[in-house]
Amino acid sequence: MAHEHDTTPQSGDADQYDFAALQDKWLPRWEALDPFRAGRPGDTRPRKYVLDMFPYPSGDLHMGHAEAFGYGDIVARYWRQQGFDVLHPIGWDSFGLPAENAAIKRGVDPKGWTYDNIAQQKASFRTYAPSFDWSRELHTSDPEYYTWNQWLFLKLYEQGIAYRKEGQVNWCPNDQTVLANEQVIDGHCERCGFEVTKKSLTQWYFRVTDYADRLLDDLNQLEGRWPSKVLAMQRNWIGRSTGADVEFEIEGREERISVFTTRPDTLFGATFMVVAPDSPLAAELAAGAGPEVQERFGTYLHQVQSETEIDRLSAERPKTGVFLDRYAINPVNGERLPIWAADYVLADYGHGAIMAVPAHDQRDLDFARAFDLPVRVVVDTNAPITGAIPVIPLDEHGVPMLPDEAPSENPADTGEALTGDGRMINSGPLDGLSKRNAIRKAIDLLAERGTGRASKNYRLRDWLISRQRYWGTPIPIIHCAECGEVPVPEDQLPVRLPDAEGLDLRPKGTSPLGGADDWANVACPKCGGDARRDSDTMDTFVDSSWYYLRYLNADDPTRAFDPAEAEKWAPVDQYVGGVEHAILHLLYARFVTKVLFDLGYLSFTEPFTSLLNQGMVIMDGSKMSKSKGNLVEFAGELRAHGTDALRVTLAFAGPPEDDIDWADVSPVGSAKFLARAWRISGEVSSPTDVEWKGGDVALRRVTHRFLADAPGLVEAFKFNVVVARLMELVNATRKAIDSGPGAGDAAVREAAEVTAMALNLFAPYTAEDMWERLGYEPTVALAQWRKADPTLLVEESVTTVVQVDGKVRDRLEVSPKVSTDELEQLARASAAVQRSVGDREIANVIVRAPKLVNIATRR
RNA sequence: GCUCCCGUAGCCCAACUGGCAGAGGCAGGCGACUUAAACUCGCCCGAGUCUGGGUUCGAAUCCCAGCGGGAGCACCA
Numbered sequence: 001m002a003h004e005h006d007t008t009p010q011s012g013d014a015d016q017y018d019f020a021a022l023q024d025k026w027l028p029r030w031e032a033l034d035p036f037r038a039g040r041p042g043d044t045r046p047r048k049y050v051l052d053m054f055p056y057p058s059g060d061l062h063m064g065h066a067e068a069f070g071y072g073d074i075v076a077r078y079w080r081q082q083g084f085d086v087l088h089p090i091g092w093d094s095f096g097l098p099a100e101n102a103a104i105k106r107g108v109d110p111k112g113w114t115y116d117n118i119a120q121q122k123a124s125f126r127t128y129a130p131s132f133d134w135s136r137e138l139h140t141s142d143p144e145y146y147t148w149n150q151w152l153f154l155k156l157y158e159q160g161i162a163y164r165k166e167g168q169v170n171w172c173p174n175d176q177t178v179l180a181n182e183q184v185i186d187g188h189c190e191r192c193g194f195e196v197t198k199k200s201l202t203q204w205y206f207r208v209t210d211y212a213d214r215l216l217d218d219l220n221q222l223e224g225r226w227p228s229k230v231l232a233m234q235r236n237w238i239g240r241s242t243g244a245d246v247e248f249e250i251e252g253r254e255e256r257i258s259v260f261t262t263r264p265d266t267l268f269g270a271t272f273m274v275v276a277p278d279s280p281l282a283a284e285l286a287a288g289a290g291p292e293v294q295e296r297f298g299t300y301l302h303q304v305q306s307e308t309e310i311d312r313l314s315a316e317r318p319k320t321g322v323f324l325d326r327y328a329i330n331p332v333n334g335e336r337l338p339i340w341a342a343d344y345v346l347a348d349y350g351h352g353a354i355m356a357v358p359a360h361d362q363r364d365l366d367f368a369r370a371f372d373l374p375v376r377v378v379v380d381t382n383a384p385i386t387g388a389i390p391v392i393p394l395d396e397h398g399v400p401m402l403p404d405e406a407p408s409e410n411p412a413d414t415g416e417a418l419t420g421d422g423r424m425i426n427s428g429p430l431d432g433l434s435k436r437n438a439i440r441k442a443i444d445l446l447a448e449r450g451t452g453r454a455s456k457n458y459r460l461r462d463w464l465i466s467r468q469r470y471w472g473t474p475i476p477i478i479h480c481a482e483c484g485e486v487p488v489p490e491d492q493l494p495v496r497l498p499d500a501e502g503l504d505l506r507p508k509g510t511s512p513l514g515g516a517d518d519w520a521n522v523a524c525p526k527c528g529g530d531a532r533r534d535s536d537t538m539d540t541f542v543d544s545s546w547y548y549l550r551y552l553n554a555d556d557p558t559r560a561f562d563p564a565e566a567e568k569w570a571p572v573d574q575y576v577g578g579v580e581h582a583i584l585h586l587l588y589a590r591f592v593t594k595v596l597f598d599l600g601y602l603s604f605t606e607p608f609t610s611l612l613n614q615g616m617v618i619m620d621g622s623k624m625s626k627s628k629g630n631l632v633e634f635a636g637e638l639r640a641h642g643t644d645a646l647r648v649t650l651a652f653a654g655p656p657e658d659d660i661d662w663a664d665v666s667p668v669g670s671a672k673f674l675a676r677a678w679r680i681s682g683e684v685s686s687p688t689d690v691e692w693k694g695g696d697v698a699l700r701r702v703t704h705r706f707l708a709d710a711p712g713l714v715e716a717f718k719f720n721v722v723v724a725r726l727m728e729l730v731n732a733t734r735k736a737i738d739s740g741p742g743a744g745d746a747a748v749r750e751a752a753e754v755t756a757m758a759l760n761l762f763a764p765y766t767a768e769d770m771w772e773r774l775g776y777e778p779t780v781a782l783a784q785w786r787k788a789d790p791t792l793l794v795e796e797s798v799t800t801v802v803q804v805d806g807k808v809r810d811r812l813e814v815s816p817k818v819s820t821d822e823l824e825q826l827a828r829a830s831a832a833v834q835r836s837v838g839d840r841e842i843a844n845v846i847v848r849a850p851k852l853v854n855i856a857t858r859r
Numbered sequence: 860g861c862u863c864c865c866g867u868a869g870c871c872c873a874a875c876u877g878g879c880a881g882a883g884g885c886a887g888g889c890g891a892c893u894u895a896a897a898c899u900c901g902c903c904c905g906a907g908u909c910u911g912g913g914u915u916c917g918a919a920u921c922c923c924a925g926c927g928g929g930a931g932c933a934c935c936a
Contacts, residue, residue, distance in 0.1 A: 228864085229864070229931080232863060232864095232931075233931060236862080236863095236932060237931095239932090243936080259936080260935095260936065261936060262935095319934090343934090344936090345936075346935065348935095349936075361936070362860095362934090363934050363936075459932095579930090583931095652871095652872090652883080653871070655872085663870095664871045664872095664885080665871070665884090665885080666871090666885050666886095668885095669885060670884090712875095720872070720873085720883085721872090721883085723883075723884090724873070724884075725882070726883090728882060728883065735901095738900070739901085799879080801878075803878085803879085803917075805916075806915095806917045806918095807917095811879080845916085846916050846917075848878065851878065851879085852878050852917090854878080854916050856917085
């Protein structure tokens with residue numbers, strides 16, 4: 001501070017940070033440079049594939065898009081600066097219901113509506129400046145794309161993975177249409193709010209359940225690379241449970257009935273059997289029981305089927321059911337078990353029938369108490385369990401307690417089923433065993449007698465992919481009266497979607513495509529006779545299940561994707577998107593990837609190596625919505641603050657996976673920071689070839705600490721911390737200019753250059769302009785990340801904290817290379833320490849050189 | 860009901876995974892520049908980490924219990 005510097009900013013526009021001018025200036029120049037095209041011939045850089053979940057073209061970008069694409073772009077730009085050829089493509093998930101709904105409501109063409117939206121949204125994207133390789137842009141609604149959906153369908157069909165069956169599907173009685181599971185919100189239709197019911201229809205499915213074990217087990221590979229929340233949700237959704245299938249003889253029936261149970265150890269506690277009322281089995285059993293039972297059952301079934309999802313959602317409601325006047329025989333003890341039909345048993349899980357053990361299952365107990373059925377305890381949950389050896393509990397006199405008098409509470413009285421571990425009682429050969437051992441032994445027993453075996457079941461159901469909708473991929477199947485289902489030959493693909501013109505798109509329970517007779521009536525590819533095309537279209541989740549592969553060769557008209565390109569780029573290194581797709585999309589993409597692996601097209605089994613889920617942008621503590629009047633419009637924010645300030649604000653707000661409350665953040669503050677950084681680039685007065693070594697060491701230390709730390713922070717998605725560290729660097733530079741060595745110092749130029757280079761991740765326009773003002777050619781996006789100088793990372797001296805009994809008593813300035821012994825001597829010599837220790841005896845000295853010494857005294 | 864995650868300055872968030880609770884921002888205060896204001900620049904103010912136990916030389920960090928908030932699943936045998 002001994003010398004003076006002229007730090008007065010020059011007046012005039014040259015020193016006014018104007019984000020709009022920067023955007024106008026750089027956008028056309030970048031587009032001319034086209035720096036983000038990946039996979040150029042001869043490019044020898046290592047590769048990275050960074051992918052954002054592609055958007056549905058709703059017309060404009062919103063804050064959620066800004067956040068997600070902003071994060072994806074940080075990662076893409078980062079890897080580019082680390083020397084990678086980065087593939088960062090973009091496309092449009094452009095099939096789907098909103099286009100069709102708009103068409104119905106306003107009488108417009110779904111195609112025109114969709115492509116208009118894309119054009120509009122693309123314009124917003126340009127200003128927001130993500131570093132996309134636009135040359136690979138795809139639209140799932142183009143025949144060039146969906147023809148490969150059809151190809152995929154045919155491959156799955158050949159494998160028996162795509163199949164048609166009749167099943168219970170979600171049905172909206174108001175809209176007269178089938179709904180996907182994801183379109184049922186709390187039992188209501190997401191479009192009209194009507195209560196959803198079930199209807200039996202013949203639909204196309206993909207056999208996801210065949211892959212259940214792999215989908216579950218392979219999640220272990222993703223541990224630590226995917227959010228644990230998503231892994232948990234997928235595990236939960238797949239819901240594997242292990243147990244046994246047990247076969248019961250039925251009086252008056254040839255074949256035995258299988259039930260699935262996770263508790264074969266409690267077989268001796270079974271007191272009745274329950275079948276799902278809406279299963280064929282229930283109908284058959286009732287039919288065999290005489291007219292009175294049949295009538296009772298019919299009434300009950302009718303009642304069950306008229307129930308809405310809402311009713312079924314309530315687990316609290318009382319149990320209902322009817323006795324079928326039939327009996328099953330318990331295979332382990334020959335007991336007669338009455339058979340009931342009750343809707344707490346689901347037709348499509350396990351075998352649609354259960355053995356009821358009311359003493360040890362809460363649902364069975366509730367049912368037993370409602371209908372006064374017997375309850376038999378077979379596990380003494382009060383008995384201590386020691387490893388594999390059963391321990392017989394003693395009573396207060398030291399006498400071993402006999403099994404029959406052991407349990408203290410009777411579930412029939414308390415209403416609480418005993419579900420814990422314990423010692424088997426009243427169970428013949430299983431008596432005395434622990435739960436785990438009893439399960440094993442029960443399965444052995446059943447296997448010996450040929451009445452059961454170990455078994456697994458899943459909560460996961462097969463994927464219903466057919467939709468009675470227009471705006472989707474036509475299913476490439478032809479129905480022939482003679483030949484049945486005939487797949488469209490591959491060389492006749494694509495089956496193009498007919499024009500919407502003249503079709504009635506209103507939902508009426510059948511596919512609009514069925515009304516396009518010219519389109520639907522075709523000759524059977526097999527026999528040449530009259531036949532009709534399948535009129536359903538595919539779930540749009542089929543489109544998104546493999547799109548990451550299409551980007552690799554988006555223009556190739558000869559195949560869905562090139563396995564050689566897949567070998568080069570895939571799997572995706574970094575996937576970014578919303579947690580709302582935690583199950584459906586991600587599960588389907590994982591499934592399709594495994595199928596393609598099995599077919600020999602891919603060499604990997606998981607599509608997305610690492611996953612980042614961004615949180616939501618909220619306002620005033622709650623989700624933004626028009627009705628709440630707390631909407632933050634992306635377009636308005638962009639106009640007010642510009643791309644860079646928005647992107648910095650989103651990156652700086654907190655951990656990316658947390659929700660961002662727009663009321664808590666300050667885009668104005670971000671703009672100030674950017675202006676501050678930008679101004680520095682105009683003040684630097686040293687030449688581009690200045691020697692760094694001559695620069696101010698204190699500032700250089702800050703710069704190089706940043707260079708050393710930022711990569712790890714970016715890779716850990718701690719974008720907020722990187723921005724904070726950049727702010728620190730800018731503050732330090734400002735200080736060096738104003739009250740340090742001044743704007744001409746080499747360290748100031750170095751800091752400004754590093755700031756520009758790093759700001760490229762968050763604020764591309766500001767970074768580029770700084771780069772130019774510092775004397776470089778565009779583009780900073782391709783400038784390589786500087787290596788930190790290790791000699792600048794070690795301090796000349798560090799502060800050692802000296803504690804006595806954990807409390808800080810002194811600080812010592814020492815060399816970072818100080819030895820443990822030396823440091824201990826220094827600490828012991830400290831006057832403050834000696835005063836603090838007093839005359840107490842020193843029990844232990846912990847030295848963590850060079851940072852800390854803790855002296856523990858005997859107390 | 861079950862499972863998981865999170866509680867740090869007025870607010871948003873850091874803290875090398877056990878070693879000085881503060882990197883950064885917002886808000887607030889003071890000052891410089893200005894006729895004044897805005898802008899800009901500088902300085903300042905700030906919690907002992909939700910509560911109660913435990914482990915440890917040492918706990919925001921690990922363990923147990925509770926309180927508060929959020930998310931997912933919910934008759935899946």
